[in-house]
Amino acid sequence: MSARETILRRIRAAVADAPEVAVPRDYRTASGAGGLGGSAVQDLPGLFAERVDDYRATVLRAGPGEVAGVVAERAAARGVERLAVPPGLPEEWLAGLCDVRLLRDDPPLANDELDRAHGVITGCAVAVAETGTIVLDGGPGQGRRALTLLPDYHLCVVPAGHIVRGVPEAVALLDPRRPLTWISGPSATSDIELDRVEGVHGPRVLDVVIVGN
Amino acid sequence: MSGTFLGMPAFPANAARAVQDSQLRHNLRKATHTIRAKRLSTIAEVPDWRELREAAKAVKDATLRDLDRHLLCLEEQVTATGGHVHWARDAAEACRIVAGLVRATGETEVVKVKSMATQEIGLNEALAEHGIEAYETDLAELIVQLGDDRPSHILVPAIHRNRAEIREIFLRSMPDAPPGLTDEPAALAEAARLHLRQRFLASKVAISGANFAVAETGTLVVLESEGNGRMCLTLPETLISVVGIEKIVPTWRDLEIFLQVLPRSSTGERMNPYTSTWTGATEGQTFHLVLLDNGRTDVLADEIGRQALRCIRCSACLNVCPVYERAGGHAYGSVYPGPIGAILTPQMRGMGSPLDASLPYASTLCGACYDACPVAIDIPEVLVHLRARAPHPPAERAAMGAAAWTFSRAVRLTRAQRLASRLRRLLPRRLPGPLSAWTDTRDLPEVPAESFRDWWSRTQGGPR
Ligand code: SF4
Numbered sequence: 001m002s003a004r005e006t007i008l009r010r011i012r013a014a015v016a017d018a019p020e021v022a023v024p025r026d027y028r029t030a031s032g033a034g035g036l037g038g039s040a041v042q043d044l045p046g047l048f049a050e051r052v053d054d055y056r057a058t059v060l061r062a063g064p065g066e067v068a069g070v071v072a073e074r075a076a077a078r079g080v081e082r083l084a085v086p087p088g089l090p091e092e093w094l095a096g097l098c099d100v101r102l103l104r105d106d107p108p109l110a111n112d113e114l115d116r117a118h119g120v121i122t123g124c125a126v127a128v129a130e131t132g133t134i135v136l137d138g139g140p141g142q143g144r145r146a147l148t149l150l151p152d153y154h155l156c157v158v159p160a161g162h163i164v165r166g167v168p169e170a171v172a173l174l175d176p177r178r179p180l181t182w183i184s185g186p187s188a189t190s191d192i193e194l195d196r197v198e199g200v201h202g203p204r205v206l207d208v209v210i211v212g213n
Numbered sequence: 214m215s216g217t218f219l220g221m222p223a224f225p226a227n228a229a230r231a232v233q234d235s236q237l238r239h240n241l242r243k244a245t246h247t248i249r250a251k252r253l254s255t256i257a258e259v260p261d262w263r264e265l266r267e268a269a270k271a272v273k274d275a276t277l278r279d280l281d282r283h284l285l286c287l288e289e290q291v292t293a294t295g296g297h298v299h300w301a302r303d304a305a306e307a308c309r310i311v312a313g314l315v316r317a318t319g320e321t322e323v324v325k326v327k328s329m330a331t332q333e334i335g336l337n338e339a340l341a342e343h344g345i346e347a348y349e350t351d352l353a354e355l356i357v358q359l360g361d362d363r364p365s366h367i368l369v370p371a372i373h374r375n376r377a378e379i380r381e382i383f384l385r386s387m388p389d390a391p392p393g394l395t396d397e398p399a400a401l402a403e404a405a406r407l408h409l410r411q412r413f414l415a416s417k418v419a420i421s422g423a424n425f426a427v428a429e430t431g432t433l434v435v436l437e438s439e440g441n442g443r444m445c446l447t448l449p450e451t452l453i454s455v456v457g458i459e460k461i462v463p464t465w466r467d468l469e470i471f472l473q474v475l476p477r478s479s480t481g482e483r484m485n486p487y488t489s490t491w492t493g494a495t496e497g498q499t500f501h502l503v504l505l506d507n508g509r510t511d512v513l514a515d516e517i518g519r520q521a522l523r524c525i526r527c528s529a530c531l532n533v534c535p536v537y538e539r540a541g542g543h544a545y546g547s548v549y550p551g552p553i554g555a556i557l558t559p560q561m562r563g564m565g566s567p568l569d570a571s572l573p574y575a576s577t578l579c580g581a582c583y584d585a586c587p588v589a590i591d592i593p594e595v596l597v598h599l600r601a602r603a604p605h606p607p608a609e610r611a612a613m614g615a616a617a618w619t620f621s622r623a624v625r626l627t628r629a630q631r632l633a634s635r636l637r638r639l640l641p642r643r644l645p646g647p648l649s650a651w652t653d654t655r656d657l658p659e660v661p662a663e664s665f666r667d668w669w670s671r672t673q674g675g676p677r
Pocket of ligand 1 (some may be wrong): 478523524525526527528529530531553582585586587588589590
């Protein structure tokens, strides 16, 4: 008998007597059910900014027409000379940059080229206020997964309308068939005395620009 | 990792040695107390924690109830999205499958993301026998591997090492460690970054585990902190994931529960820095999924013991356990230490060895683990259940049998207590014969002149 058949048979024999289980979903769900009144958060961008800041990422706010200026200011502040850019990123976000070489990932950059980039700029698919999380799904302006991994600096532009309350709302909006990367602060480790220290293999510096209210 | 758990003495001997090690006790105390405080504060800010815990428990029970169906669904989805699914009855079969897959690529080196399943099956050692070198990339795993040591914690395998010890290990065993390396955690992390960078860029094959596998969509999920997971999952051409059959959740939506409870229970953060999800062959990669039984179906067959398979390996139960805090992880003689190890290891490996038979006793039954567990595994209940199944000397078995007979009926208990009160002057300070081992380490409690039950029925609880 194949391993597959053996395992399936063992399982069927093991749970033959197990009762049916109903799953209670009394927690705060995406549809607002759960009845705990937790969805009463009014200022989602404010909460998101506060939670991202807790991870020791830098958060900036910009009006709709101010993104290019903030992006240029950040790139200068971080000393970025070579910036990786995913396909589909709004061109107007890059309009203020000077003296920065744009490495367009189209056709895809080689890994060592990407490794030599100082930073990468992306948008995002969804952001979660309560946990200060950005989710990338590889869509326009976000790029493939390595793009936001190899450069040591990640500048992420988050339109305020992309921010949702909690994890259930984000899960409901995301498509599992796309590769997803959930990012909460810069790369970190808790492996030394269980204390969070910033910076191991992923980008060690994360700047988040929230656009609009 | 060349350290091995095989042939270790029973838990009491290991623990007795560990508590003599004051450096170890200090490291563990410091780390577990830090994490306890963080966990409590991030959980306190979630108004629906209790409801999330109930749901997490029920989703896992529902998964186990129909595990065959969910596994078949997972297989179908992974295959439909370009992945390859393999089934392994035991550790040897899983190692053989993985070694075969690596050899087929022609590579002799692989990078690894921290995974309990691959530790459990001894994959690194098995690959070495096939001439394949496995490089651990998680900081703590790297510390364990370079220090030729064994893991002592589910989440932070090098928790028994402090920063000064880690610096020494790096200077001794990492050829490219910066000569002026300090014991600042940030400097140690930087050294690991430099050490592994070229390896990530050059590796063609990676091996991972997974925290969850979604049956409905075929999606795998890995939670991590450092970005080494992303490196392994993203850069190599071939990805092999070894996943225990109990890691399944039925639906995509179920992740809305586990992505909340797992980070807060494990590192005490609102969210871990990186979570990756992928479905089938992604961005041009070749993807293999190895589904592992290795004793899990034996656990599943035990009506009380099967709740251990709900475990999402958060390690909260270790961090709150007074026995773990003092004995450390190595004493449990398994890759699964602490309270969860004490119920999982004897069920998966059986209780044939003195070590495995002693594990259900590696607990004070204080219940802190149950309170902390995000999937509500009643660890004390399973411990007591396993104690009854463990091999016992005849005198102890007779005593336990008599106790069960007495406690099972209130009237018998009342009679027995009155008898003991009347005879209390005659009772010895030590138990006789084989039972003396019990009183060697404990004072036999004095029998009161009046039992609590008699006192209560006489006074109704006394003046209030
Ligand atoms: S038994 Fe519960 S608390 Fe312990 S590691 Fe597993 S899920 Fe976490």
